[in-house]
Amino acid sequence: MNMIMNIRSKNIFSGYQKKWTYDPVSFLIIFLFFVNGVWSASQISKTYDEDTHLEFGLSLLNGNAERPWESVMPISAWNALPKFISAALPNGSVRDILEMHIAARIMSLLFSCGVAYLVFHFSRSLYGLIPAFFSLLLFVFDPNILSHSQLVTTDIYATGALLLTAFSTWRYAQNRNWSNRVLFASSLGFSLVTKFTAMSYIPLFFLILILHDWQRMRNGDRRSGENLRTFHDYVILASLTVVMSVIVLNVAYRFHRSFVPFGEYAFRSEVFDGFQKELPLLNKVPMPVPYAHLQGFDWILAFENSGEGHGYHYFLGELRSGEGFPGYFVVAFLLKEPISSQIIIGLAVILYLLRQDRRSRFWKHEMFLFIPVAFYTIYFNFFYNSQIGIRYYLIIFPLLHIFAGSLFVDWAFLPKRAKLAGALAVGYLVVSTLSYFPYYLPYFNEIIWNRNNAYKYLADSNLDWGQGRDALQKYLIDNPDVSYPTRFVRSGTFVIGANDLVGIKDPAVYAWLRENFEPIDNVAYSYLVFEVTSDSKRELCLNTSYCAGK
Numbered sequence: 001m002n003m004i005m006n007i008r009s010k011n012i013f014s015g016y017q018k019k020w021t022y023d024p025v026s027f028l029i030i031f032l033f034f035v036n037g038v039w040s041a042s043q044i045s046k047t048y049d050e051d052t053h054l055e056f057g058l059s060l061l062n063g064n065a066e067r068p069w070e071s072v073m074p075i076s077a078w079n080a081l082p083k084f085i086s087a088a089l090p091n092g093s094v095r096d097i098l099e100m101h102i103a104a105r106i107m108s109l110l111f112s113c114g115v116a117y118l119v120f121h122f123s124r125s126l127y128g129l130i131p132a133f134f135s136l137l138l139f140v141f142d143p144n145i146l147s148h149s150q151l152v153t154t155d156i157y158a159t160g161a162l163l164l165t166a167f168s169t170w171r172y173a174q175n176r177n178w179s180n181r182v183l184f185a186s187s188l189g190f191s192l193v194t195k196f197t198a199m200s201y202i203p204l205f206f207l208i209l210i211l212h213d214w215q216r217m218r219n220g221d222r223r224s225g226e227n228l229r230t231f232h233d234y235v236i237l238a239s240l241t242v243v244m245s246v247i248v249l250n251v252a253y254r255f256h257r258s259f260v261p262f263g264e265y266a267f268r269s270e271v272f273d274g275f276q277k278e279l280p281l282l283n284k285v286p287m288p289v290p291y292a293h294l295q296g297f298d299w300i301l302a303f304e305n306s307g308e309g310h311g312y313h314y315f316l317g318e319l320r321s322g323e324g325f326p327g328y329f330v331v332a333f334l335l336k337e338p339i340s341s342q343i344i345i346g347l348a349v350i351l352y353l354l355r356q357d358r359r360s361r362f363w364k365h366e367m368f369l370f371i372p373v374a375f376y377t378i379y380f381n382f383f384y385n386s387q388i389g390i391r392y393y394l395i396i397f398p399l400l401h402i403f404a405g406s407l408f409v410d411w412a413f414l415p416k417r418a419k420l421a422g423a424l425a426v427g428y429l430v431v432s433t434l435s436y437f438p439y440y441l442p443y444f445n446e447i448i449w450n451r452n453n454a455y456k457y458l459a460d461s462n463l464d465w466g467q468g469r470d471a472l473q474k475y476l477i478d479n480p481d482v483s484y485p486t487r488f489v490r491s492g493t494f495v496i497g498a499n500d501l502v503g504i505k506d507p508a509v510y511a512w513l514r515e516n517f518e519p520i521d522n523v524a525y526s527y528l529v530f531e532v533t534s535d536s537k538r539e540l541c542l543n544t545s546y547c548a549g550k
Contacts, residue, residue: 262282335447
């Protein structure tokens, strides 16, 4: 028995694998992920934001960094690269392909394939080969990951940036050489061009390093001069991060109006406007970052505070203006993350809490996964008002997938029933996810068994982001008797987008339909089909005030 436990302990505490290892099975899984993504992306319509992101990316490549909208980021230049290259090519099939929207989407997928491999490598470094395969499968068959990996938006880039930063922080904590310092600083610099949320990565991961070192020294690493050496390391690391961040931002924005004095900015948010008024000396300081970056961050703060442009927030059938719903993203996760994934993650947490040999690893390994998950869970659920889709919460998903792999650390010692249960869970995950093909964005797990009813729980980019518009047009051509409803009660067969139905923009317009009828079908899971008979219309008019004043 002791020999078996020693073998198990050796497996669990195998430690950091220094070399990146090639595994053909992982590459095959990632290739299938890519094929699935391309196939799906070729069949869905453009979402509402994609053209804006693509145009900004193309504008950057052409030397213009003027910001048209608060959420666009320089990383979109990666998506615009095929179209930019096509402009230099002669007319022909290659140019035509590069100019297609699918080419821009493929760039997101290629990036996401890199994220998938990092999930595999990080999990393998922590837990071993079999756990790494489970982590990878949870990632590549996560419909939320799939849906946003094929869009010309910034969500998957911010997700990958957080994972890269968590990995580089963990790696630096294990081995403090110069290559790991540069990787850490570069990952933080890269994060800044993906999404403004990523600005929080810098203080968060420095705090994680400080906590790691505090615990290490508390547990007995008190060599002579250790505190001074650690402080010296932080000075070097912070300086390198500042330098790398400034370089990355300026290159990404093409040095657009860098070093503009703080006082010459036209700020919208109360935060920066207050700085200008209360700190006059700061107004003379030239900002080392491009004007467009600080301007965009200011816009984000202003819109987050006011809720302007977001319409109503919708959650579990309730609409709110401005203020968000506490716990919104936790509920969204419970409804939109596959049940198999939730079970595996939950069991991994339970086993981790029950076994002391696993808990003892926290300060050396799991803290680099747990602390970001805990921080962003609290932040998004209680302090973030832009509750328009689970995509904002996507950044923690790869960390959860990696930790979920820890459930299978003892794979060689698990009973056959446990192994079979793991395989069946992954099989169920695959079937559940692929059942939504090619429309992964409106995925809801089997808690919402009737897919026509998903709108009763969540809407906005959780369900209807314009990705099904082509399917809707085809449906209307094939069903000429179907039309859009109006704000006035009438009979007929109607089709309506989930966001319009629940009243994201105007709650009153379709209240008569929403509150009195149930959908009989859907189109691409995001458009609902209703049938209003003459008798039901008559009854509605007799018993309600919807028809009054018509």
